[in-house]
Amino acid sequence: MQFQNTLTFAQQLDAEDILRKYRKEFYFPQIEGRQVIYFTGNSLGLQPKLAQSYVDEIMGDWRMLGVEGHFHADKPWWDYHERLAGPLAKIVGAEREEVSVMNTLSVNLHLLMVSFYNPTKTRFKILCEEKAFPSDQYLLNSQVRCHGLDPEETIVEVKKREGEHFWRTEDVRAKIEELGDELALVLIGGVNYYNGQVFDMEGITKAGKAVGARVGWDLAHAAGNITLKLHDWDVDFAAWCSYKYMNSGPGNASGVFIHKNHLGNTDIQRFEGWWGTKKETRFLMKPVFEPMETADAWQISNPPVLALAPYLASLQLFEEVGMDALIAKRKRIVAYLEFILNEIAQAVEGSFEIITPKDRGCQLSVLLHGQGRPLFDYLMKHGVIADWREPNVIRLAPAPFYCSYEDMYRFGQILKDGILTQND
Numbered sequence: 115m116q117f118q119n120t121l122t123f124a125q126q127l128d129a130e131d132i133l134r135k136y137r138k139e140f141y142f143p144q145i146e147g148r149q150v151i152y153f154t155g156n157s158l159g160l161q162p163k164l165a166q167s168y169v170d171e172i173m174g175d176w177r178m179l180g181v182e183g184h185f186h187a188d189k190p191w192w193d194y195h196e197r198l199a200g201p202l203a204k205i206v207g208a209e210r211e212e213v214s215v216m217n218t219l220s221v222n223l224h225l226l227m228v229s230f231y232n233p234t235k236t237r238f239k240i241l242c243e244e245k246a247f248p249s250d251q252y253l254l255n256s257q258v259r260c261h262g263l264d265p266e267e268t269i270v271e272v273k274k275r276e277g278e279h280f281w282r283t284e285d286v287r288a289k290i291e292e293l294g295d296e297l298a299l300v301l302i303g304g305v306n307y308y309n310g311q312v313f314d315m316e317g318i319t320k321a322g323k324a325v326g327a328r329v330g331w332d333l334a335h336a337a338g339n340i341t342l343k344l345h346d347w348d349v350d351f352a353a354w355c356s357y358k359y360m361n362s363g364p365g366n367a368s369g370v371f372i373h374k375n376h377l378g379n380t381d382i383q384r385f386e387g388w389w390g391t392k393k394e395t396r397f398l399m400k401p402v403f404e405p406m407e408t409a410d411a412w413q414i415s416n417p418p419v420l421a422l423a424p425y426l427a428s429l430q431l432f433e434e435v436g437m438d439a440l441i442a443k444r445k446r447i448v449a450y451l452e453f454i455l456n457e458i459a460q461a462v463e464g465s466f467e468i469i470t471p472k473d474r475g476c477q478l479s480v481l482l483h484g485q486g487r488p489l490f491d492y493l494m495k496h497g498v499i500a501d502w503r504e505p506n507v508i509r510l511a512p513a514p515f516y517c518s519y520e521d522m523y524r525f526g527q528i529l530k531d532g533i534l535t536q537n538d
C-alpha cells in the first residue's frame with residue numbers, strides 16, 4: 115500500500131482498523147487537557163479499563179470472605195495464577211503446563227539460572243549481547259560470582275560491528291561455535307530494549323543447543339509484541355515482565371516458560387517453596403517436596419493475587435483479540451510511522467536516522483543528530499509521551515492495542531515543528 119502523510123489518509127487507515135474499538139478500552143493520560151500520543155507501551159502499557167473490576171473483585175472477596183477466599187471466592191486465590199497460564203501459553207507459543215506466573219522478571223531470571231546454569235570446570239561460559247539491559251548484566255555477573263567464577267572470563271558478549279547499530283545473527287552463531295564445549299548458557303534479550311531489534315531466536319537456540327549449551331531468553335520486550343514459538347523452537351527457558359506490552363500495571367508479575375523436557379525432572383537444581391509442591395498434598399504439610407508436573411514447580415510463595423488480577427484482566431483482552439490480529443496491526447502502524455519519519459528526515463535533512471533494523475517488532479529507535487534533549491522536551495510538552503535514552507535516542511513504540519494511525523500523523527506534525535523550532 116502507498117502511504118500518505120495526511121490526516122485524511124491516517125483517518126482512513128483508522129476506519130479500516132479492526133482493532134480500533136480497543137482504543138476506548140484503555141485509559142490515556144492527558145497533558146494540558148488533551149489525550150496524549152502514547153509511545154511508551156514498551157515501557158509501561160496503558161491501563162485497561164477492565165482492570166479495576168478485577169482488582170475490586172479480589173478486594174470484595176477479601177472483605178466478605180477473609181481467609182475463606184483462598185478456596186471459596188468465585189475465582190479462588192490458591193490457584194488464581196493458573197488462570198493466566200492458558201492465555202499466556204498462546205501468546206508465547208507454549209503448552210499450558212510450560213508456563214507459570216510468579217515474582218518479577220529479574221527475580222525469575224535468577225531462579226531460572228539456578229536451574230539452567232550449572233557450570234562445570236570445562237563448560238562454564240555464558241553468551242549474551244553487549245550492552246544488555248542493565249538488570250540482565252547485573253544478574254549474570256552476580257550469578258557467575260556466586261559460582262566462584264570471574265565474570266571477565268566467563269561472560270562473553272556478542273558485539274555490534276563498527277559503525278553498525280544492530281547485531282548480526284552470523285556473529286552470534288560464530289561466537290557460539292567458537293565457544294563450543296565451553297559454552298554453558300546463551301541468555302539474550304529476544305527483542306533488544308535499545309534498538310528494538312528482534313533476534314533470530316529460533317536459529318540462535320538451535321545453534322546453542324547444537325554445541326550442548328542451554329538457551330534462555332529474556333522476553334521483556336517480546337511478550338505480547340512478536341510471534342513466539344518457544345516450545346517448537348526448543349527453548350530451555352524464558353521469562354518476561356507483564357507491564358510493558360502486556361499492560362498489567364507497574365512492576366507487575368513475570369511469566370516464565372520452562373520447556374516440557376525439563377518438567378517433572380526431580381534431579382533439576384531449583385530453589386523450592388510450598389507453592390511448587392503438588393496441589394493435592396500441599397496442605398498436608400509434609401516434609402518432602404513433590405514437584406508439580408508443570409512450570410508451577412518453580413512457584414515458591416503463594417501468589418500475590420491482587421497483582422495478578424489486572425494481569426488477568428489484560429489477558430482477557432489478548433484472548434479476545436489474539437496475537438495474529440495484534441501483530442498484523444503492529445506491522446502496519448509501525449510501517450506507517452516509519453514512512454512518516456522518513457518523510458520528515460528527508461524534508462529536514464540530517465536531523466535524525468532510524469537505527470532499528472528490519473527485524474523489528476513494535477519499536478522504532480530514532481537516533482537524533484545534534485541537540486536531542488531539547489527536541490525530546492518539546493515533544494513531551496506538546497503531548498507526546500516517548501522515551502529518552504542516552505546519549506541521543508528516542509524510542510517510539512505505537513502499541514497496536516490502543517494507538518491510532520491518526521496519532522502517527524499528528525506526531526509527525528509535532529516532530530517536524532519541533533525540529534524546525536530547534537533549528538531556528
Ligand SMILES: *Cc1c(COP(=O)(O)O)cnc(C)c1O
Pocket residue numbers: 218219220221247249250303307332334335355365
Ligand atoms: C524491562 C526489562 C527488565 C525489567 O526487569 P524487572 O525485574 O521487571 O524490573 C529486565 N530485562 C529487560 C531486558 C527489560 O527490558
